[in-house]
Structures are given as C-alpha cells and as structure tokens.
Amino acid sequence: METGLSDRVAIVAASSQGIGRAAAEGLAAEGCHLAMCARNPEALLAAAEEIRESSGVQILAEPFDVRDLAAVKQFVAKVANRFGRVDICVTNAGGPPSKSFLETTNEEWQSAVELNLLSTVYFAREVIPHMQRRHWGRIVTITSISSKQPIADLVLSNAVRTGVAGLVKSLANEFGKDGILVNNVGPGYTATERLKSLAEARAKAVGKTAQELFDGWAADAPLKRVGEAREVADAIVWLASERASYITGQTILVDGGLYKGL
Numbered sequence: 418m419e420t421g422l423s424d425r426v427a428i429v430a431a432s433s434q435g436i437g438r439a440a441a442e443g444l445a446a447e448g449c450h451l452a453m454c455a456r457n458p459e460a461l462l463a464a465a466e467e468i469r470e471s472s473g474v475q476i477l478a479e480p481f482d483v484r485d486l487a488a489v490k491q492f493v494a495k496v497a498n499r500f501g502r503v504d505i506c507v508t509n510a511g512g513p514p515s516k517s518f519l520e521t522t523n524e525e526w527q528s529a530v531e532l533n534l535l536s537t538v539y540f541a542r543e544v545i546p547h548m549q550r551r552h553w554g555r556i557v558t559i560t561s562i563s564s565k566q567p568i569a570d571l572v573l574s575n576a577v578r579t580g581v582a583g584l585v586k587s588l589a590n591e592f593g594k595d596g597i598l599v600n601n602v603g604p605g606y607t608a609t610e611r612l613k614s615l616a617e618a619r620a621k622a623v624g625k626t627a628q629e630l631f632d633g634w635a636a637d638a639p640l641k642r643v644g645e646a647r648e649v650a651d652a653i654v655w656l657a658s659e660r661a662s663y664i665t666g667q668t669i670l671v672d673g674g675l676y677k678g679l
C-alpha cells in the first residue's frame with residue numbers, strides 16, 4: 418500500500434520510548450523525516466540515532482518538556498526552518514498518575530491539564546499555520562481508551578482526555594477547509610514502561626502482583642492480550658498517510674476490542 422509519506426516532515430512529541438517512539442519508527446520506515454522531542458536528552462538522542470541508522474531519514478531531536486509553551490514554539494519554528502515545512506504532528510506526553518477522585522489534589526488536576534490537554538493546544542497552534550500554507554496537514558493526538566470509556570482509578574486521564582477529543586473534533590471542523598485532518602488515537606492496555614509503572618503502583622494498592630494485573634487486563638480484551646506499541650503506531654502512520662484522506666475528527670481506539678460500546 419502506497420502511503421505517500423516519503424519525504425514528508427513529521428513532528429513526533431514525547432518519542433524517546435513507548436508509543437511515541439514506535440510512531441516515530443513507523444513514520445521513518447515510510448520515509449518521513451522526523452522532529453523528535455522528549456525530556457530525557459540521553460534517551461531521546463539514543464532513540465533518534467537508532468532510527469536514523471535503521472531508516473536513513475533526517476532527524477532533528479531536541480530535549481524539552483511539552484508543557485513548556487516557549488520551548489514548543491521554538492521547536493516548531495526550528496523544524497520549519499530546517500526542513501522548510503511541517504506536514505504531520507503527532508502529539509504525545511506521559512500519562513497522569515493513577516488515582517481515585519478523593520485522592521487527587523488541585524496541583525495534580527492542574528498538572529494533568531497542562532501535560533495532556535495544553536501541550537496538545539501548544540503544538541496545534543504552532544503547526545497549523547505551516548500546514549495551512551501548503552494546504553496539507555495531519556495532526557494525530559495520542560490519548561487513551563479513557564477518552565471514550567473511563568478506567569477505574571484513572572480519574573485524571575478520564576476527565577482530561579475527553580478535552581483532547583473535543584479539541585480534535587473542533588480543529589477538524591475548523592481546518593478541514595485547509596486540507597488539515599485531525600484525529601485522535603486511543604490506546605488500550607499497551608506493553609510499555611508506562612503500563613509497567615501503572616501496574617506496579619496499582620498492585621500495591623490492591624494487594625495483587627503486577628503480573629496478575631497484566632493478566633487481568635489481557636483477559637478483559639476480546640483479543641486476550643495487551644497490545645504492542647507498534648500496533649498503536651500502525652494506526653497513527655495510517656492516519657498520517659494519504660490512505661486516510663477522508664477521515665477527520667475521529668477517535669480510533671487500538672485496544673484489542675476492550676471498549677464495550679458500539
């Protein structure tokens with residue numbers, strides 16, 4: 418299948434590991450030049466080097482925190498300056514902590530909004546004018562199955578991700594006329610460092626082992642296993658490609674069938 422991604426320029430946020438890194442690898446495998454960021458410089462530069470070696474694409478990698486508006490602005494300007502265009506932007510960040518409602522503090526609410534909603538706003542605001550100029554663009558947000566189906570003890574994610582889904586629909590409505598397609602990908606349980614640390618934190622609270630929690634998550638999904646980061650990345654690459662040219666404003670879950678609704 419011809420994806421039409423060769424020589425496009427893609428920003429992939431929070432891409433030193435996990436789903437972000439898998440998305441960067443998937444886009445590079447299709448010939449996209451990359452702009453990667455994450456907080457940890459060593460992990461980010463190592464990931465960028467490995468992807469450069471395996472794919473041969475050009476990569477700009479800059480360590481910064483996606484909650485830092487000034488850093489996002491500078492980064493997008495640098496990408497546009499270096500490559501002359503910004504075609505694709507995959508927004509991503511870490512996830513908020515696992516908490517029930519009465520355990521959460523105001524600081525944690527503020528932090529979750531900054532991490533998962535405002536960081537998406539910052540990237541969208543900076544990349545859209547570049548996409549408008551070429552009348553072509555793809556924004557793909559990475560959220561969670563919680564944007565459609567709340568998860569127990571993840572109230573911060575459950576509440577804040579729906580804001581991203583609302584933003585995605587609004588941007589899709591407003592910028593479709595400019596050839597900019599905006600979609601949201603919601604992973605279900607996916608084997609990454611994030612899932613391991615969630616399992617360890619939850620295991621202590623509920624008196625189970627992390628392995629028992631993994632087994633339970635796998636059993637809940639009709640496919641009877643947790644997902645791989647590469648499987649989420651495949652949906653992101655498809656949404657960024659020419660093959661998804663009439664799809665916008667959607668939330669696509671990559672969850673092994675875990676979502677219970679129609």
Ligand code: NAD
Pocket residue numbers: 430431432433434435436437454455456457481482483484509510511512513532559560561562603604605606607608609610611612
């Ligand atoms: P991960 O912890 O493996 O990777 C997170 C990446 O984000 C890392 O590269 C890290 O350096 C970077 N990062 C974190 N905070 C950042 C910040 N403030 N600024 C810049 N970079 C930052 O996580 P993952 O499993 O790949 O998850 C990615 C997203 O998908 C998260 O929002 C997570 O909550 C969500 N999600 C994950 C799962 C799952 O099962 N893994 C399920 C649903 C949703």
